[in-house]
Structure formats: structure tokens, C-alpha cells
Amino acid sequence: MTERKTDWERWQDGWRLGGSSQANVTAALRQLARARRELFLTWMIESAIGSASLLLIIFALRHAASPFEAGLGLAVGVSIAIVWVQRIIIRQREHASDVASSAEYLVAIRSLRRRQMRLAEFIWIALAFELVFLIPWWVIGSRVHSRRITNIGSLLTMWVPILGFAALFVWSLRLALRARRETREIDRVSNEDREHAENGPSIM
Amino acid sequence: MTQIEHSDSDALLERVIREHGDLLDRVAWGYSDNASDLDDLMQEILLALWHALPRFRGESSEKTFVLRIAHNRGITFSMARRRFAALPDPNQLSDPAPLAEERIISEQRHDRLFEAIRALPELQRQVVMLYLEGIPQREIAELQGTTETNVGVRLTRARKALRALLREEES
Numbered sequence: 001m002t003e004r005k006t007d008w009e010r011w012q013d014g015w016r017l018g019g020s021s022q023a024n025v026t027a028a029l030r031q032l033a034r035a036r037r038e039l040f041l042t043w044m045i046e047s048a049i050g051s052a053s054l055l056l057i058i059f060a061l062r063h064a065a066s067p068f069e070a071g072l073g074l075a076v077g078v079s080i081a082i083v084w085v086q087r088i089i090i091r092q093r094e095h096a097s098d099v100a101s102s103a104e105y106l107v108a109i110r111s112l113r114r115r116q117m118r119l120a121e122f123i124w125i126a127l128a129f130e131l132v133f134l135i136p137w138w139v140i141g142s143r144v145h146s147r148r149i150t151n152i153g154s155l156l157t158m159w160v161p162i163l164g165f166a167a168l169f170v171w172s173l174r175l176a177l178r179a180r181r182e183t184r185e186i187d188r189v190s191n192e193d194r195e196h197a198e199n200g201p202s203i204m
Numbered sequence: 205m206t207q208i209e210h211s212d213s214d215a216l217l218e219r220v221i222r223e224h225g226d227l228l229d230r231v232a233w234g235y236s237d238n239a240s241d242l243d244d245l246m247q248e249i250l251l252a253l254w255h256a257l258p259r260f261r262g263e264s265s266e267k268t269f270v271l272r273i274a275h276n277r278g279i280t281f282s283m284a285r286r287r288f289a290a291l292p293d294p295n296q297l298s299d300p301a302p303l304a305e306e307r308i309i310s311e312q313r314h315d316r317l318f319e320a321i322r323a324l325p326e327l328q329r330q331v332v333m334l335y336l337e338g339i340p341q342r343e344i345a346e347l348q349g350t351t352e353t354n355v356g357v358r359l360t361r362a363r364k365a366l367r368a369l370l371r372e373e374e375s
Binding site for chain 2: 007008011012014015016017025027028029031032034035036038095097098099100101102103104105106109178181185186189192193
């Protein structure tokens with residue numbers, strides 16, 4: 001028992017031997033300021049992308065050739081809004097779970113990662129629908145307005161959105177892969193812990 | 205109103221950083237092995253604290269609350285990152301110069317201890333860091349959402365693993 005205390009006490013001395021308090025505090029305050037700047041920038045970019053996507057659909061709807069096209073465009077607009085709201089909800093739940101115990105936190109994070117995977121799948125479906133709606137709109141629009149694909153009009157209404165879709169696809173793919181990896185890691189940690197708990201008494 | 209709330213939480217967080225900055229630094233080092241990762245993790249922890257602190261109602265001590273958030277963020281951060289490098293062979297550590305000998309030896313021990321802690325499975329690592337921080341087993345059990353017996357098991361296993369990792373002789 002004494003030996004055990006000695007181990008922990010010795011390690012405790014090593015554990016507390018760190019940098020100076022003032023240096024750590026100054027670094028933390030600097031990191032906080034940077035983190036908040038980055039958070040604000042992310043929020044601005046996300047808002048800009050969300051708003052631009054919705055505006056693009058609204059603009060396209062004004063030129064819809066048929067009620068079917070208009071309906072499809074509306075569905076796409078709603079999908080974008082859902083993705084945006086889902087992202088905000090996931091972030092809020094992640095913050096809410098921060099104060100839970102480790103076990104509850106891991107369960108909450110696992111469920112959020114599953115939700116992120118579903119969100120990525122939803123984005124892929126929405127992108128496919130969006131292309132179904134926009135491709136005829138681009139083709140017919142180019143003919144009606146006698147535009148070449150290199151015109152400024154084509155650049156704004158076709159190539160910029162295509163780039164946006166490609167970026168969204170890559171982002172959602174990375175999101176899904178990261179979420180899958182983290183879900184596997186959480187399962188590994190939980191299984192490892194369960195095995196340790198089951199074998200526990202033998203090592204006491 | 206939002207401005208007032210924000211400036212309140214800013215002041216609160218600044219005070220928490222001043223009081224628990226060292227502790228946060230130690231926790232972050234327990235989940236990251238280089239300055240760049242440490243920076244990223246510290247940012248995540250600080251933002252999480254910034255969001256959570258206004259909701260703190262004193263159900264536990266402030267230190268426990270801060271530790272809970274830091275460890276929760278740390279555990280997911282380390283799971284998302286690569287595995288840590290293996291511990292260096294203690295025989296290959298450079299021989300310190302006589303004048304700075306004592307300081308360098310203690311720094312090397314400190315670094316090796318952190319490396320050994322990082323090599324532990326996540327929940328054992330967490331329990332060790334909390335125990336070294338002086339948190340009682342009952343509170344660790346609450347923090348981890350498990351029983352005191354399980355905390356005891358984790359500590360016993362962790363002690364054995366740390367001894368092996370640090371290549372210390374069982375006396």
C-alpha cells in the first residue's frame with residue numbers, strides 16, 4: 001500500500017512540473033482570442049454559403065419553365081435549409097454534451113457522429129436532386145439566352161454553382177469519413193473498457 | 205443584452221483561465237504530443253468552456269467542471285488524431301551536463317511520464333490524469349459515469365502499465 005502511494009506521489013510530482021503559470025495563462029488567452037476569431041470566420045463563411053445556395057435557388061425558381069421544375073427547385077431549397085439547420089443543431093448538441101460524464105459524452109458524440117453520417121448522405125441526395133433540377137435549367141437557359149458556356153452569365157449561373165457543388169461534395173465526403181472513423185474509435189474505447197471491467201476483479 | 209451576456213462569459217472564462225490555466229495545459233498535453241496539436245486542442249477546450257461556463261450552476265466544484273469539459277474534448281480529439289509515437293528508450297536519452305543535471309533529469313522524467321500516460325488506453329489515461337490532479341476516486345467515478353470500484357480497477361491497471369512503460373522495477 002505504501003509502495004503504491006509512493007508510485008502515485010512520485011508521478012504526481014512529475015505531473016505538476018510544467019511551464020510557468022503566467023506563460024500558460026498568456027498562451028491560453030491568446031489561443032482563446034484566435035479560436036473566437038476563427039469561430040466567427042467559420043460562421044460568416046457558413047452563413048454566406050447557406051444564403052448564396054438559397055438565393056441561387058430562389059433566382060432559378062423565378063425562371064422555372066414548368067410547375068414541375070418549380071416544385072423540384074422548391075424541394076431543393078428546403079433541403080438546403082434542412083442541412084443548414086441540422087448543422088446548427090449538431091453543433092449545439094455537441095456543446096450541450098460537453099458537461100456530461102465521459103460515458104454519457106461518448107454515447108452522445110457517437111449519436112452525433114451517426115447523425116453527421118446521415119447528414120452527409122442527405123447532402124449527396126440533395127446534390128443529386130439539385131443537379132436534376134439545374135442541368136435542364138442550364139441547358140434550356142443557355143439556348144433561350146443564346147449563351148456560350150464561356151459567357152459571364154454562364155460563369156455566374158453555371159460554373160460557380162458547379163464549383164460550389166463539388167466543394168460541398170468533397171466536404172460532405174470528408175465529414176462522413178471522419179464521422180465513421182470516430183464512431184469506430186468510440187466503439188473501440190467502449191469495448192476495451194467493457195473487457196477491462198469484466199476482467200477487472202482478477203487484477204485487484 | 206447579448207453583448208452584456210458575452211462580456212460576462214468573457215470575464216468568467218478569463219478568470220477560469222487564470223485559475224486553471226496550468227491544469228488545462230496538463231490535460232491538453234495528456235492528449236497531444238506536439239505543439240501544433242496542443243494548440244488545436246486548447247482552442248477546442250477553451251471554446252467548449254466559453255459555451256459551457258454560463259450554464260455552470262455549481263453542482264460540482266469549478267475545477268471538476270473544467271476538468272470534465274477538458275477531458276471530454278481531449279478524448280474525442282485524441283481519437284480523431286493519429287496514434288502517439290512509441291516511448292524512447294530510457295538508455296538512449298542524452299546525458300545531461302553536470303550543472304543543469306538535476307533540472308534536465310526532472311524534465312526528462314516529466315516528458316517520459318507524459319509520453320507514458322499518452323500510451324495508456326483512453327479511459328485509463330483519463331483516470332490517471334484526474335488522479336494525479338488530486339481528484340478523489342468518488343468524483344472521478346462521477347466524472348467518468350462509472351462506479352468507484354471500476355475507477356479502482358482502472359487505476360490498478362494503469363499503475364501496472366505505467367510501471368512497465370516507464371520500465372520501473374516492481375519493488
